[in-house]
Amino acid sequence: MRLRYLAWANLRRHPGRAALNVIALAAAVSCFVLVLSLVLSLRSGVDEKLSQYGSSLLVTPNSPQLSLSYGGISLGSAGSGEVPMMDESALDKIRSVPSSTALTAVIPVLLQSVEIQGTRFLAVGTDVAESASMKPWWKVEGKLPENSNQVLLGLNVRNELRAEPGQTITVNGKPFEVAGVLWESGDDEDNLVVMDRGALADLTGQGTNINLVEVTAVSTSYIDGLAAEIEVALPAASVATVKKSIEFTNQANTALADLGVALTSLIVLISGLVVFITMLAAVKERRREIGVMRAAGYKHRHIRSVFLTETVLVSLIGAVIGGCVSLAAWLLGGRFAFGHDSGAQLNPLVVVLGIGLSFAIGALATLYPAWRAANLDPVEALKQV
Amino acid sequence: MSITTPVLAASDLSKHYGNAAVRVAAVEGVSLTVERGEFVAIMGPSGSGKSTLLSILGAMNPPTGGRVLIDEIDVYQLRQDRQADLRREYLGFVFQQLELIPYLTALENVMLPLAILKEDGKRDRALAALERVGLDEAKANRLPSALSGGEQGRVAIARAVVNDPPIILADEPTGSLDTATGDQVLSLLRQLAGHGHAVIMVTHNPESLRTVDRVVMLRDGRLASDSRVTAGTDQLLAPHGFCSG
Numbered sequence: 089m090r091l092r093y094l095a096w097a098n099l100r101r102h103p104g105r106a107a108l109n110v111i112a113l114a115a116a117v118s119c120f121v122l123v124l125s126l127v128l129s130l131r132s133g134v135d136e137k138l139s140q141y142g143s144s145l146l147v148t149p150n151s152p153q154l155s156l157s158y159g160g161i162s163l164g165s166a167g168s169g170e171v172p173m174m175d176e177s178a179l180d181k182i183r184s185v186p187s188s189t190a191l192t193a194v195i196p197v198l199l200q201s202v203e204i205q206g207t208r209f210l211a212v213g214t215d216v217a218e219s220a221s222m223k224p225w226w227k228v229e230g231k232l233p234e235n236s237n238q239v240l241l242g243l244n245v246r247n248e249l250r251a252e253p254g255q256t257i258t259v260n261g262k263p264f265e266v267a268g269v270l271w272e273s274g275d276d277e278d279n280l281v282v283m284d285r286g287a288l289a290d291l292t293g294q295g296t297n298i299n300l301v302e303v304t305a306v307s308t309s310y311i312d313g314l315a316a317e318i319e320v321a322l323p324a325a326s327v328a329t330v331k332k333s334i335e336f337t338n339q340a341n342t343a344l345a346d347l348g349v350a351l352t353s354l355i356v357l358i359s360g361l362v363v364f365i366t367m368l369a370a371v372k373e374r375r376r377e378i379g380v381m382r383a384a385g386y387k388h389r390h391i392r393s394v395f396l397t398e399t400v401l402v403s404l405i406g407a408v409i410g411g412c413v414s415l416a417a418w419l420l421g422g423r424f425a426f427g428h429d430s431g432a433q434l435n436p437l438v439v440v441l442g443i444g445l446s447f448a449i450g451a452l453a454t455l456y457p458a459w460r461a462a463n464l465d466p467v468e469a470l471k472q473v
Numbered sequence: 474m475s476i477t478t479p480v481l482a483a484s485d486l487s488k489h490y491g492n493a494a495v496r497v498a499a500v501e502g503v504s505l506t507v508e509r510g511e512f513v514a515i516m517g518p519s520g521s522g523k524s525t526l527l528s529i530l531g532a533m534n535p536p537t538g539g540r541v542l543i544d545e546i547d548v549y550q551l552r553q554d555r556q557a558d559l560r561r562e563y564l565g566f567v568f569q570q571l572e573l574i575p576y577l578t579a580l581e582n583v584m585l586p587l588a589i590l591k592e593d594g595k596r597d598r599a600l601a602a603l604e605r606v607g608l609d610e611a612k613a614n615r616l617p618s619a620l621s622g623g624e625q626g627r628v629a630i631a632r633a634v635v636n637d638p639p640i641i642l643a644d645e646p647t648g649s650l651d652t653a654t655g656d657q658v659l660s661l662l663r664q665l666a667g668h669g670h671a672v673i674m675v676t677h678n679p680e681s682l683r684t685v686d687r688v689v690m691l692r693d694g695r696l697a698s699d700s701r702v703t704a705g706t707d708q709l710l711a712p713h714g715f716c717s718g
Binding site: 089090091093094097098100101376377379380381382383384385386387388390466467470 | 528531533534553554557558559560561562564566568570572574575576577581584585586587588589595596632636
């Protein structure tokens with residue numbers, strides 16, 4: 089028989105108390121793992137978006153009538169009419185800003201309403217290949233349009249038209265081949281028809297008019313400066329940076345994360361208190377037992393060891409259960425929250441930290457009770473009735 | 474007259490409680506020696522300091538004054554950890570309420586003092602101790618609640634002797650037992666003394682005079698008498714309020 093057997097035997101003697109401690113620690117672990125994983129996923133999502141889209145900005149005409157959401161950015165207020173136009177000369181002005189060497193692409197975009205098989209859709213006319221290179225999140229079933237007679241459909245458009253890659257559709261009376269279909273993005277891209285800008289201009293008689301310009305820079309560090317310079321060069325235009333949009337999202341995520349951290353801290357504190365109170369009660373209940381042990385030659389460290397071993401066992405069980413609960417909750421809830429292709433995964437390091445947290449809570453909450461047990465006067469302990 | 478070195482020697486022991494304004498002397502100026510194989514009863518009225526004296530002799534209660542030598546080791550000059558080692562090596566305790574741990578079997582209770590040791594054969598040693606007090610392996614695997622009072626007493630004694638300590642300290646070991654069971658316990662303690670253990674027992678029970686070698690009488694914390702048991706001891710105890718049935 090070893091000291092750890094005494095701890096185990098006492099746990100078996102009080103299964104209810106042990107279960108209470110296990111539940112408290114498991115709750116702390118699972119809450120910690122889930123919240124920290126959520127925070128990390130949100131942050132990595134923002135970082136990923138920043139790295140992917142952060143080096144781009146959109147230049148649009150200033151208009152309160154503009155009702156357009158494109159590229160993940162809401163560009164204006166409500167309105168249902170035709171969107172305002174810019175001239176292609178805006179492109180030269182953008183390419184001539186003082187920091188133009190930081191520009192990597194200036195892509196004009198034409199947005200027009202088109203009729204396809206009796207239904208109106210928003211068509212995006214652009215340099216499809218170049219525009220696609222700025223949108224790494226695009227996943228295409230089929231292929232990207234390779235000429236002006238091909239189009240790319242958003243998922244909702246495809247569903248509405250029941251059109252598959254390779255089929256031909258009629259846009260404003262002219263046949264186009266469906267080159268590919270965009271995977272579901274969950275935003276406005278699902279409702280777009282993407283095609284060559286020249287083809288769309290011919291269909292709608294817009295000539296050299298454009299609605300907006302997509303601009304990319306070599307680095308996010310140039311974005312704010314470029315935006316300011318373009319606003320000076322094009323006083324009638326407004327410039328929206330994707331970075332700002334993501335940073336706004338990040339602020340919301342941070343607030344959510346803070347709330348989660350506060351909630352987790354509260355649960356950790358409560359679980360620590362549960363362990364502390366139950367261990368203190370156990371010390372009181374086992375005073376005579378401790379007195380016998382002291383009389384039998386147990387040193388202070390032996391008594392402490394009995395209680396701390398008990399906590400280690402409880403912490404281990406709590407950590408395992410908490411880890412399993414968080415894993416299950418992550419698999420079920422995480423996929424729901426982040427979507428099928430979010431890439432959000434439970435970080436093993438977070439799980440390890442959660443297990444460590446269980447031991448830390450258990451040990452910290454047991455330190456004082458164990459110290460108190462070890463320092464009980466054996467004579468007084470044996471006097472207690 | 475013994476010429477051996479006493480296994481336990483206490484000199485001028487005192488234990489005071491309270492503060493400078495209100496001081497209570499639980500033990501005052503007590504000296505005694507006990508040799509191996511001796512069975513000593515400490516008797517006296519309630520509040521006379523018997524249990525306090527026993528706890529001081531048991532290296533669990535530092536005296537206010539005086540010193541205790543166990544095998545010539547000055548107990549209270551040792552650090553606390555060494556005192557614990559000394560308790561394990563030299564002392565075995567039998568408590569009034571027996572103090573068996575209810576969730577451990579008889580065998581596990583006996584193994585309790587061995588649990589802190591890193592050595593093999595602990596189970597065999599515990600079984601041998603149980604056998605020594607007349608309990609077989611079948612009883613060894615029962616919880617205390619499944620044993621009779623006498624069997625529980627035997628387990629408590631087995632736990633006290635499992636380390637084979639030279640000194641057994643018993644604090645009213647028959648106090649919570651019926652007469653027949655109490656006699657069994659006294660008989661076992663007598664046997665232990667016969668095997669060379671020094672047994673020091675606090676008791677109220679005058680019947681125990683039939684089994685002990687010596688009676689130390691305390692009154693108000695002071696040593697009232699220290700005498701060998703003879704045919705006339707009953708008469709000796711009578712002035713102190715004791716008489717054997």
